[in-house]
Amino acid sequence: MFVILASLTLCAQNTYVFFGSFNHDKESEGIYVYQLDPLKGKLSKVTSVKGVLNPSFLTLSHDGNYLFSCTESKTKNAGSVSSFEFNPEKRSLTFINSQKSGGENPVYLAAHQNGKWLVNGNYTEGSTSVYPILENGFIQPYVQNIQFSEGSVNPDRQDRAHIHSTVFSPDFKYLFLPDLGADKIRTYAFGSDKKEPLTETETSFTQATPGSGPRHFTFHPNGKFAYCIEEMGGAVSVYQYENGKLEPIQRINTHSEKFKDDFESSDVHISPDGRYLYASNRGNENNIAIFSIQNDGTLKTVGYQSTKGIHPRVFTIDSTGNFLIVAHPVSGTAVVFKRNAETGLLKKVEKVKLEGVSTVQVRKY
Template structure:
């Protein structure tokens, strides 16, 4: 859309939403692009991509030109990470290439701020892999792979290592990888100028049986938070130069709930005032916390996600909207966020996407 402003041609900004899914069949749509109406909160479909199996987790390059996807194939040695070019003017998403992860079940991928590196976590195999990315968005073969085997206290869920996310520190000098199977937050120093950039440093022990899953940093860089899938809690940490120190552990659910937790995702509002964590299973909601000056959390309330199994959600860069994906019911909802109270209100209309499991928002 072209707007004339005082004789100057400027392009109007558009907000796009990218959804990944468990499509189960690469002959059907797997990745979807929608446009977000930032007034009413409605989503309108722009394009979609076939030919990719179970692109269950997505991340964007820092410049927004490329979209990267994990493909959870559940087929031995057939998991991959893939790259796509997004053109906001043409509203097109075009496949570039893919690389094998060396495992069947990659579940998380993240990009360095310079756009030259990708790091992914493989759940089933319990490994972390590193890939260079060329200037044209091409993913190069992996240059590092850290493999783990040890488990923890729950023989059914923690028989071995299960890496569930890979997250850069705010300064991009460190990477943290929650290991659900071993109850550890694994840690690495990242050196951008090396051909093998990751060096393992001491891990942070998580509570036994907690199953650490997703991880995020406060915008001020002083605090970090990990949502624990099996423990039904968020652990808060103070952070400094690659080191985490525990400061609090707080439930993501009312106290009367005692077991069968299925916590999944965690995000902080851009203003640093509120933290959100999703609960699947019997709850299907997002727990809302206010963040105190000392980094600890205070429960504010809960917001139903409108469907079943809210696997991943995200906030837009303004903090005005939160979009949640429900993978079992196959739908996504937009919520408007009250910046003062932190509470959420459903807006717009739900969209139906089979097996929807991941979401990213970007303004162009």
């Protein structure tokens, strides 16, 4: 009886997967919605949206009602952020509005838990913009646009600041901005009740290893540790975290010994149970590095597994921790892996063809 009830409860909720892509043409599909089979990990298409150019990164509002995308463009000031309403009952995704990104090449979005704020990072010239969000999901023009300038030691890649992600602290009181160009993780206090939420903190940044190129950033579920993947250094830096301050405690390679240079490390996520960290490597590797997380927050290498595609730019883990889903823009494939909760290892269960697919989000409704 228990098994039957558990199965019915599992199937009562639907899990949807949202993919964005480099479509390079508003006439072709840019955002796709699929349903994920909670038992087998198979994907079935629900709907898609045209009329949006290069929606390369997506994020969901905390209630799941709205999907936000940033539309990359290498034309100066041509980037934008857009809002869509998702209705799980109608299985529909409807465009609401868009606003200028305040800079070139927006690459990352973060939504505040109160539903009233959206933050984006503009990569090319290195800035971040903050937008008020209305109750109907409408994005208002940005109220802050903070520009950074200084670069770092690599003249080819770090001639100036390059903000690559915008990540809220677990309590949403701080915002962290990994800056690939400056080798810094920038920190701001976030006052959600203020007209201009971002204010400088006493410690305005954490210095990363010179030439490492901080890219994406995540917190441990217990809120005590933070992890930054470094695109150019091919490593994950581990930090102890408290009240907006990061204290470095470890730096560990995301690559095996056979790869010595030209790293293209990309994305980083932790399993919901807090036991394993996953880091994706593009370029010559096209794999995911798997680490077990120790009690003190440090990482221990478990191994490396192929992502079964080319250029694993972004991946995500569903809320149950059962599945890990990878987006490969170069091979144009999305791959679903079944995750072993005990060993942390991955087993491919599904692959779908999606031209230019670059990002993925998943949510249970």
